[in-house]
Amino acid sequence: MEPDCEKPAEAEGVRVTPQMLRSRSGEFALESILLLKLRGLGLVDLGCLGQCLGLEWLDLSGNALAQLGPLASLRQLAVLNVANNRLRGLEPLAACENLQSLNVAGNLLATPSQLQCLGGLRSLEHLRLRDPLARLSNPLCASPSYGAAVLELLPGLKVIDGERVTGRGSELYQLCRDLDRSLWPNSSLGPSSSAGPGAHKAQPWVEPGYWESQPVRSSSILEEACRQFQDTLQECHELDRQARDSLARAAQALSPMGAASSFVF
Known part of the structure; x- marks a missing residue:
């Protein structure tokens, strides 16, 4: 009965x-x-862990994992967090055909080519390699162009490191710049550009009368930018x-008896 799973914890780690899986999940059948x-x-x-064939959401962050072999059998896995481990490769994840979101920030991935094994995952849309707030990264993120290299390998991605790279959301910043340029056509920094290079400050957005300081001009570019901005905001x-709604349903599903959920999303 599960001979490979009954081995004691290794001296250098867990x-x-x-027993761990059952106590953590409350389920008897893995x-x-x-x-x-x-x-x-x-x-x-x-x-x-590979015996949890129905697993859809898995958080393994903050451990000392150097390989993910058992995860190759988790065909239903949709969300995986393996941030802050010791991973140098992700090959077993190539079999996780339903994977949609992957967090590998804080590991030892040195080149974008180490992500090539994820190329066959058609559902993968969210990938995090770097998390500035948690001060987690990978060696490959040292290159300023790593995002473009990753997107070239995995063109199906929609979000890299929390930033939308395809779709209307990715154009939000550019739309804001277009609006600024339309309102202040003679300046790349807005009305305070006379302060000199590097004067990217918030004053133009908070000064009284900022929005009324320029006469309204008829501009198809401005109108289209405003329309797209409002559409994106609505989205x-x-x-x-x-x-x-999803979080509320998940909390209800995880706490059928009204007990507090032990899962943190």
Whole structure:
């Protein structure tokens, strides 16, 4: 009965066991586990985690993992967080055909080519290699052009490091710049550009009368930029509503008896 999973924890770290999985999930059958949080446990070996065939959401961040072999059998896995580990390769994830979101910030990935194994994952849209807030990165992020190189390898990505790279959302910053240039045609920095190079300050946005300081001009470019800005803003509101609904449903599913959920999204 599960001989490979009953080995004791290795001296230098912790190994995933059936007992750990059952206690963490509340499920007796490993195949029934859908969501699992194994963050910061000192894991060095994923042990029998590959037996959780129904797993859809998995957090392995903050451990000491150097390889992800057992994850190759998790065909239903959609969200995976392996940030802050010791990974030098992601090859086992090539078999996770339903993977949609992957966080590998804070590992040892040195070149974009190490992501090539993810090229067959058609559902993969979100990839995080760097997390400035948590001060996590990968060696490959030292190159200023790493984002473009990653997108060339994985053209299906929509979001890299939290920034939308395809779709209307990726154009939001450019739309804001277009609006500024239309309002202040003689300046690349707005009305305070006389302050000299590097004077990117917030004053133009907070000074009284800023929005009324220029006469209204008829401009198809400005009108289209405003329209796209409003459409994008509306889309953000809708995504926020959907996210809140999803979180509410997840919390209800994880706490059928009204108990507080132990999962943090």
